């Protein structure tokens with residue numbers, strides 16, 4: 001500023017001229033620039049903002065995770081654990097299917113709080129197919145109606161009671177995975193399945209009485225299965241051990257799970273509509289890495305609870321567990 005006043009003086013002391021207004025304008029401009037510079041300097045001194053999340057990768061195929069669930073003491077714990085695993089995965093849509101007469105507050109609340117893109121579905125297992133108290137799990141395969149309900153929704157037959165109601169628009173790139181609520185999933189598994197063209201497969205840990213079960217791979221192709229039990233099933237794979245491309249499922253509208261399938265054949269009842277075993281796509285480093293485990297949560301014992309309830313002092317039923 002000082003400089004300008006000097007030169008203005010110098011100029012005006014020479015031949016008289018009308019140069020004062022332009023000089024004033026220039027000085028004002030400079031003052032504005034000084035102001036802007038100090039603003040920018042102040043901005044630079046401020047700590048940098050938190051790094052922005054990478055933009056949602058629009059080009060990624062969507063992973064549709066189908067989870068049947070039913071009311072029991074550990075239901076919320078299992079669903080919280082699973083939903084927080086799924087939160088780590090981009091471009092994921094959770095299809096949670098309750099085995100109930102209608103949507104329950106526990107599941108509706110959990111979905112709303114999850115932050116996930118979800119569709120809430122409900123279908124009650126018919127009485128004839130329900131397990132009776134103490135019956136082993138293999139008498140009737142569990143979750144059949146619920147998985148088929150999710151397939152119906154994907155095929156545009158509606159039925160959503162919460163969340164996203166519209167099915168994937170035609171041409172959607174996606175993959176469908178059947179993820180029960182009691183297994184343990186590595187986030188890496190989801191990237192393995194994302195680019196499935198037909199049906200992809202991988203090993204599952206702690207299942208079938210073995211450390212792991214899974215496809216045997218030679219030269220990048222599935223040539224057999226490591227399993228101890230009925231190895232001659234068409235597809236001796238666990239529910240958690242495969243994913244199906246969405247376009248393939250939509251191309252085969254009759255492909256669904258058969259609730260009358262014999263023990264251990266439920267997976268085959270779907271897959272035999274969809275793929276030839278030799279065309280299975282091995283994932284997880286040619287099926288040498290275990291990224292999902294068939295964990296089982298122990299049924300909690302409620303002896304003390306029952307005792308307190310008899311005395312009218314049970315845990316507050318208004319508190320959701």
Ligand SMILES: *[C@@H]1O[C@H](CO)[C@@H](O)[C@H](O)[C@H]1NC(C)=O
Nearest residue numbers: 217218219220221284285286
């Ligand atoms: C799987 O095996 C094929 C054939 O041996 C090989 O070309 C490919 O690199 C392997 N893939 C991985 C991820 O190890």
